[in-house]
Amino acid sequence: MATEARRPGRPATLEDVARVAGVSRATASRVINGLPTVDAALRRKVEEAITATDYAPNRAARSLVTRRTDSVALVVSEREQRHLATPFIGRMFSDPHFGRVVSGLLRELRPAGLQTVLMVADDEASRAQVLAYLRQGHVDGVVLVSSHPDDPLPRMLAETALPTVLAGRPGRAAALPYVEVDQRAGARLAAERLVAQGRRLIGTVAGPQDMPAAQERLDGFRGALAALGVPDLPWAEGDFTRAGGAEAMRRLLAGHPGLDGVFVASDLMGLGAVPVLLRAGRRVPQDVGVVGFDDSEAAEASEPALTTVRQPVEDMAGEMARLLLRQIREPGAVPPSVVFRPSLVVRDSA
Amino acid sequence: MATEARRPGRPATLEDVARVAGVSRATASRVINGLPTVDAALRRKVEEAITATDYAPNRAARSLVTRRTDSVALVVSEREQRHLATPFIGRMFSDPHFGRVVSGLLRELRPAGLQTVLMVADDEASRAQVLAYLRQGHVDGVVLVSSHPDDPLPRMLAETALPTVLAGRPGRAAALPYVEVDQRAGARLAAERLVAQGRRLIGTVAGPQDMPAAQERLDGFRGALAALGVPDLPWAEGDFTRAGGAEAMRRLLAGHPGLDGVFVASDLMGLGAVPVLLRAGRRVPQDVGVVGFDDSEAAEASEPALTTVRQPVEDMAGEMARLLLRQIREPGAVPPSVVFRPSLVVRDSA
DNA sequence: CAGTCTTTGGAGAGCGCTCTCTGCGGTTCA
């Protein structure tokens, strides 16, 4: 009935909805926010008016009064990389692992009506900027993905009392919940596999030993071997890149030409390590068995395909989202961290 | 002098700044927004007050009156994937290419003070939801990354008149600027390389022929070969995945066992194609030369490493950001699309 | 039937900001 529904060119406001429905703004607001104290007939009228006017709430206005924003920040924290020739944002973005995290997060956040804002902290200035933004209350919560163990952000975020969840245990302890996979258990799976195949001189291409996850993988692997009665484990450190894996494998092989098994602490490093073995005349898996970690694309891309320890990345990211939602809904509550159980994916390399 | 600076627990407001500086709210606002009509002395006072109170503008309040949001949406549009066992958000996120796009975008958007909101449209419902969100004016602009040629989103976005930039030419024409690489020129580089090496029976592992980019690569390659006097080009279609590349390579090789060169329309497919050749007893590059496309991680991961056509993904993403900024700053202006020139990266496979 | 309680709807303040309008003091020009 064209009650002069709304001004031209602008989206409908709550005022418009109320006028069309013939109620007050307050009542329209109640309907929109699902408050129970509205008569059924009026509720229907308002709902029709909403459809008629194609109304959607203005988030800025709502946010101004509720101090909620219905959005969370996904903060990617990387070590400064000034020295690199390419001045682009660090390697995490080009890591498929990151994409899987995003995917798992969105899957939970989207149905909850939360938008995800992407932020990067890769030097002192950007860290300060990100922190200022977060402190100012522009988001309801933070998911922090940090790639370096000496990152000060976890502690700084803990001080802000903003709901926060970390991807992986932080390098320096912080009073924030995190989600990770049981690294030691994963390493144990790898050890058991290699030993069950009768291998006895087993090496490790470990990750950077300043990262907790890398430490635990190495430590867990050695512990498991010892428990299985296989002593004296040689290892070499890589940097979680393909090239680094190849380099570490070369060193390992040079020192222990007779090895018949290798645990590589990431599939990407495995992608570098396997060709080194092949070029040195070792057949995989006949002469040397290789077990990776992550179950990433790289594991399937490897030739032969890597037997590997799987971490359920998307599920873990989903859990992070749920932990964050809980903190947002129950302010003050700090849910416990969650540790996922890894599994072994058997392919061709061991 | 502790002028009762601000209420406890809440961030400082413009009011607080004005009070501390001893000016009106309007003047403080002028300083913050860089208007020139402020006396230097007052300006300094206000700036000191800003530092003293640790003030940062409330975006919601600002956005409410300016109708700007200082944020843009990065919309990822994927074909519905209900049939997949894993109910997770599609493959684009786990594609390193996507990460490089994000990296290039943020590099431009961050200094411009724009936040980036990540959104996914992967079925009818989410598409409607995303569109409603965008229409409601929650962002100042949109970067659309679409993976399927029959995507209706470009046209729908064009109708909203919201500043928009597309990653790659849309399947169905739309009046929106896009950024892409000159696919034909890239294919020509590949053709020239293979022919220069004396290869004469050259096949193509093409991409999905319903995608414009894939069509143009195939078309450009055949055209270039024809121009070089190398006729009769066999080709097989893959789906831009590693497995698809392997499968297409098998078919190609079965039909043309004597081929001595292959143009693979993406590095990822190359990663699948090369092992097929090797297992069939062909040496790469001695017996068969292989040229890929993209210069992605996969090219380096391949064994031997792929000679490939490089597209400057990060630079292209940066250009997208700049085109978007221009539209935001000059409403109504629709800048022309930008086509980048590819280059050839010579490695070991050809 | 008066008095009390419960449900429901409306009025209106106020979130923090921008921006137009107004006004003041000083300069320039006829």
Added chain:
DNA sequence: TGAACCGCAGAGAGCGCTCTCCAAAGACTG
């Protein structure tokens, strides 16, 4: 000397929403 103008600062409206407070109307009790 008066008018016109300019640079600069303040007053105040209003962006769209939520939410508290209050009033009206009905339901129930003594």
